[in-house]
Amino acid sequence: MASKTVFGWSIAIADNKSLQILEPHKHESKSMGLCDILAVNPLVIRVKRFLKKAWDIGVDDPRRMIHGFKVALAMTLISTFYYIKPLYDSFGGNNAVWAVMTVVVVFEYTAGATLYKGLNRIGATLLAGCLAASVCVVAKKTPGHRFEPVIMGVSLFVISAVVTFSRFIPEVKARHDYGCMIFILTYGLVLVSWYDDHDVHPVIQLIIVTNERISTIIFGSCLCIIVSMFVFPVWAGTELHNLISSNINKLANSLESCVSEYFSESDEESKKKLEDYKRVLNSKASEESMSTFARWEPAYGKFSFRHPWKMYVKIGASLRSCAYCIETLVSRMDSKTQVPETIRNHVSTSCLRLSSCSSDVLRELSTTVSSMTQSTQMDSAVKEMEKAIHALRNDVESLPDLMQSHTNDELLKVIPLVTFISLLIEIASRIGNVVKVVEEFAEVAKFKQAKDE
């Protein structure tokens, strides 16, 4: 590093006493400049690599950077609001913190997730606030206030335990996990805050505490929801929709490039696509969470309010079933060298045809899903695929005729090829299953009829 060509500003420590800042220059630097020292410092290297990665992530999907700005906008708006004194006083003064906190915890990447959190937060705060207020009033009315702390303590214990446990129930977890947390939180806060001050009439105190918290939380949640929905919105529904339709395409890519590689006709670009199926294997969790959030979103664009988001999860599952099989197919690729050239050539055409027909069906499915229009070509594409399966089966049937002698050795050499073909046919039949699920989806979601061209 020390004696390479350096062009730029550098700071050279010449005699350990003075720090010289040199003019831009192009030279063979002999001395160890500060730049060079920094360049080999492991910490600097790590920081640089980290920044590079962050930059790549931002460039890869600029909406992530926009999300950062959206959160910053919401935060600045809410605190500006509280900087303005008259507004501040009218909106519960000391409780400004709740609004700021609401913005930070409620604002999520997609509009659906923000709506889920915001509405859960508002609902749970209202419910828990009312319940806690009622319990406090009842506790207050017990003779001599002796049982007051006991009633409140026991109620807090029971509610915490029951609500925490309920978060393990799948239905509750999917829709109200966050709401449950806020419910316990609000209940605990109202009880503790109320105990704070006994001079004021308890009911008035309660109303003040509950009301301030509720109004600031509603205010913060609404701000988040508005910014999230109207400033460059990222809809969970659209994300899910695009993910599924791109995943269908990815399966088609992998299948096509795997088969063409097996019959050695593939190029560099096709090799890259070979691994595309892996994204389908790993997208289960994001499909499920996005379909949960999408249900909170209003009607927008081409999606109606009651769009069947659950169907995407079902399509995703049928795609993964294809992907499992493609994974096995790809792993069989090494076996191609064992198969004699002549035999491989015999089935090559029909295998390539089946793979291209299957991929056509997948691509047609992807277009159908992404345009939400019933395809006019789907039936013929499926028929083509079935014909291709039939032709391949015929080719396999005529395989034995091709072998000069029926020696065991020759038969054994065919096994890898036969397995490959069986898997290919299995994948085609699983694609048939995807077609059925997409048809069901088209019916439930009332896809448009395609115009005749």
Added chain:
Amino acid sequence: MASKTVFGWSIAIADNKSLQILEPHKHESKSMGLCDILAVNPLVIRVKRFLKKAWDIGVDDPRRMIHGFKVALAMTLISTFYYIKPLYDSFGGNNAVWAVMTVVVVFEYTAGATLYKGLNRIGATLLAGCLAASVCVVAKKTPGHRFEPVIMGVSLFVISAVVTFSRFIPEVKARHDYGCMIFILTYGLVLVSWYDDHDVHPVIQLIIVTNERISTIIFGSCLCIIVSMFVFPVWAGTELHNLISSNINKLANSLESCVSEYFSESDEESKKKLEDYKRVLNSKASEESMSTFARWEPAYGKFSFRHPWKMYVKIGASLRSCAYCIETLVSRMDSKTQVPETIRNHVSTSCLRLSSCSSDVLRELSTTVSSMTQSTQMDSAVKEMEKAIHALRNDVESLPDLMQSHTNDELLKVIPLVTFISLLIEIASRIGNVVKVVEEFAEVAKFKQAKDE
């Protein structure tokens, strides 16, 4: 429902005017009792079903109920603490809310997750508190206070945007996602709270606000961590450890029952085990999150502080690779009827042997992982599996001799069987890969040597 035998208390509305509470009785009830009306009410049915489900979830894993009680205990402890006036006043009075809030949001099911959230919360609050305090002091010193709101607003905007964006970077997301949120939160809160009161000297005000928040948060987090770690602790590490070792067993079950079903020797119990591999397919997300949390846990039981938790994720991936292949194998099971009985019987013994040898290797792996002891039988089990592969290959080689005529028809009938056997051999080779990963794990985690028996 209306005329069944009822034994118990029931409330019968006799004449729509008076409500009679009847004594316990055993009779053929003719009138539509309230119980009966309730029993057919759809809402009651739904509530009943929900409660039944909740009960089943609790009975299935009682630790979930215990978790509810642990949260309730922490909540009750923290609020009792604040009910006691002298303690309350010494611990930041009004800020009791922070402690309650900390308990609700930090307490998670596993000790690791609680530690992750608690330590992130403490660290982020400290950092953001100090940063916000410094910015406030600098802003205060600007001449004429004119730029004060500008400096604070801009700093809030920039920090919110940068920190929010940084949550998309995988390394940050895995370890400090929650910390990032708390960082923005604290920064915003200190800025807003500080603006609150201009009468007190700003620095003193700052110290009060920051100090109160930090001390209550440390107090709340520590309480959570202590309860989580010392009252019936659920360690993320132990959960992960058990999940992986049970997943290995599940693969063995599925493989064995699939092969025995193919050669029609299976019973009811084995049919149940057939689907066990599905849990392996779906446990990626939980493996990854648990290995993240396990890294926050201290040394306990048999796990040292630097236990290689990441290796479990690697073993999990190699298990999933087997599971993909088993999924394909299971789907080929319907094809067994196409294969002639005589040919099936010819390979039956060696197929069953390979499946039982493979399962033995898997079960040995499971014991190795769960006991963290190097197995003395592993080498011989792997050798047995290799021998079984060899024997099966020999049987397949002698298949052609078995066929009376080498008609195309007969050869075609063998294809499903040949595919099945190829997949079986592929699974065995993938199990070999699992063995390698577990060996690497044994080396990194310094497994004990087994005592000679």
